[in-house]
Structures are given as structure tokens and as C-alpha cells.
Amino acid sequence: MSTLSLIGMSKNSGKTTVLNTLLGFYYRRGLVLGLTSIGRDGEDQDLVTHTEKPRIFIGKGTIFATASSLFAFCDVTREILMATGINTPLGEVIILRARSGGYVQLAGPSINAQMIQICDAMLEYGADRVIVDGAFARKTPASPAVSQTAILCTGAALNRNMLHVIEETRHVHDLLKSDKASCELIELTKEFSLALVNDDKTCRGFEQAALTDTLANDLIKEGINNSVIVAQDASKFLINQETHQKLIIRKIKILVRECTKVLAVTINPVSPYDYEFDANEFKKALKGVIATPVINVMEEGEELYDLLV
Numbered sequence: 342m343s344t345l346s347l348i349g350m351s352k353n354s355g356k357t358t359v360l361n362t363l364l365g366f367y368y369r370r371g372l373v374l375g376l377t378s379i380g381r382d383g384e385d386q387d388l389v390t391h392t393e394k395p396r397i398f399i400g401k402g403t404i405f406a407t408a409s410s411l412f413a414f415c416d417v418t419r420e421i422l423m424a425t426g427i428n429t430p431l432g433e434v435i436i437l438r439a440r441s442g443g444y445v446q447l448a449g450p451s452i453n454a455q456m457i458q459i460c461d462a463m464l465e466y467g468a469d470r471v472i473v474d475g476a477f478a479r480k481t482p483a484s485p486a487v488s489q490t491a492i493l494c495t496g497a498a499l500n501r502n503m504l505h506v507i508e509e510t511r512h513v514h515d516l517l518k519s520d521k522a523s524c525e526l527i528e529l530t531k532e533f534s535l536a537l538v539n540d541d542k543t544c545r546g547f548e549q550a551a552l553t554d555t556l557a558n559d560l561i562k563e564g565i566n567n568s569v570i571v572a573q574d575a576s577k578f579l580i581n582q583e584t585h586q587k588l589i590i591r592k593i594k595i596l597v598r599e600c601t602k603v604l605a606v607t608i609n610p611v612s613p614y615d616y617e618f619d620a621n622e623f624k625k626a627l628k629g630v631i632a633t634p635v636i637n638v639m640e641e642g643e644e645l646y647d648l649l650v
Contacts, residue, residue: 355609496609
């Protein structure tokens with residue numbers, strides 16, 4: 342497992358807390374870490390919700406990629422390893438090595454090919470593990486092309502209704518855990534990023550690479566049923582829970598050529614909006630609908646460590 346990604350169900354889902362837990366685990370084992378983010382992370386206050394956030398403290402020797410405009414917010418002594426030529430709204434992404442411990446802010450690209458380039462470069466510069474901190478509601482880093490495994494982070498901040506949070510988390514989890522297509526289906530659809538295979542084995546390809554609500558509902562309106570939709574990986578399934586249920590009713594399966602390994606689902610029962618869930622009830626209810634380990638890292642960090650060994 343050289344690359345691991347964090348996927349947040351919403352802002353304030355506890356993703357940065359999980360990241361800091363992972364950093365502590367790997368540092369204690371003497372590993373060199375590579376670190377970057379799909380969005381911006383590490384600021385002490387969320388720029389959208391204006392809620393407090395935990396900062397990111399990295400150890401000496403950590404390799405990290407961030408946008409040039411965020412250098413002013415990184416208090417580590419640093420060595421520039423590589424100017425990537427990848428531009429973002431926050432400036433060019435630069436790969437650096439921390440020559441001292443300190444707090445950093447991270448920002449990287451949002452395009453898969455660019456993120457792969459950055460992860461590969463950090464591994465070449467000596468990182469034993471690379472962690473990609475994903476922006477909320479973005480499943481891009483869950484692509485097997487980017488990372489070998491993922492952790493899904495959910496919490497009370499998603500919605501005041503705990504049952505709603507559980508159902509939404511189950512839905513995203515189930516999409517990420519979509520089954521792999523058979524060798525026959527992979528061969529039939531290999532020329533397309535996204536394809537529909539009917540029960541008579543006729544294949545129809547689509548120009549777009551992702552299954553959206555619009556495309557899925559168009560297929561339903563056409564009367565499609567007893568069929569299979571094959572995507573490259575689960576990050577290409579961008580459908581909501583209602584649309585997914587319609588596909589199930591129509592007996593339209595969604596399958597992938599490459600599977601995503603979901604290591605754990607972490608929970609944050611506390612919302613920054615002055616409400617919280619009962620942690621034990623939240624965890625128990627979520628464990629009742631998904632098979633992946635459910636972990637509250639604030640109380641059960643050792644359970645996450647056991648999965649990482």
C-alpha cells in the first residue's frame with residue numbers, strides 16, 4: 342500500500358483528524374511520508390463555513406506538495422525538490438521536503454493524471470507512503486489509478502438527521518465498493534470509458550466517462566433494463582441515492598474494471614454547528630448497514646492502526 346486517499350462525505354467530517362492520526366502512526370514507525378491534497382487543507386478556519394479546523398503538523402523529512410501561494414502559511418524549513426509545472430488557482434504545485442517539523446497548508450491538482458504524476462514523483466523522491474487528502478464530496482482520489490486504498494470519512498456535519506447521514510454514507514460506500522466486471526464484460530467494453538451492455542451482449546459506449554444522474558435517468562426513460570453499466574472505476578459513479586435505487590429496480594447493475602479498496606469508514610459524531618450524535622449509537626447503526634470496519638478515531642485510533650499494519 343504505497344498510496345492512500347481520504348474521502349470526505351462533507352466538510353467537517355473529521356478528515357483532517359484522520360489525516361493527523363495516520364501521520365502519527367507512520368511517523369512512529371520511521372516511515373518517510375509524501376503528502377498532498379485535492380483541495381486546500383491545513384488552515385485553522387474553514388474558508389467557506391468559517392468553522393475551526395485542526396491544523397496539519399508534519400515531521401522533519403516529510404515530502405509534501407502544495408501550491409506556491411501557500412508557502413507563507415507553512416512554517417517548516419523546506420527544500421524545493423521539484424516545480425511540477427502544474428498550475429492551480431492557488432499557484433503552481435511545488436514538491437518540497439520539510440527540513441524541520443511544523444504546520445503546513447496543502448493544495449494540489451484536481452485532475453487524476455496530474456495527481457498521479459505528483460504521487461509518483463514523491464515516491465521517486467523517497468516517500469515510503471503517500472497520503473492524498475481529498476476535497477469533500479470528491480471521489481477522484483478513490484480511483485485505483487491514483488491510490489491503492491481509501492478511507493471514507495463521515496460525520497454529523499453532513500446532516501442533523503442521523504438516519505440521513507447513515508443512508509448517504511451507505512450509498513457512497515456501496516458505490517465505492519462496486520463489484521468488478523467479468524473478464525467477458527471488460528473485453529466487450531474495453532474501447533469505452535463508460536459503456537452499457539444489454540442482456541443480448543450488445544454494447545453501447547458513451548462519450549462521457551462518468552455515470553451521472555442525467556445519463557442514468559435518460560437510460561431509464563428509454564426503457565433500459567436487465568443491463569450492465571461498466572465504468573473504469575467507482576470514482577466515475579456520480580449518482581445520488583434515488584437514482585441508484587431506480588437502477589436497482591430496473592435491474593441495471595453498475596460494475597467496474599478496477600475495484601476500489603475501502604480500508605475503513607471513520608466517523609465524527611460532533612458537528613461544528615452546535616449539535617452532535619451519540620457516538621456509540623452512530624457507530625452501531627452504521628456498522629449495521631456496511632461490512633467495512635467503522636472507526637471513531639478520537640476514541641479508537643488503535644483499530645485504525647491495526648488495519649494499516
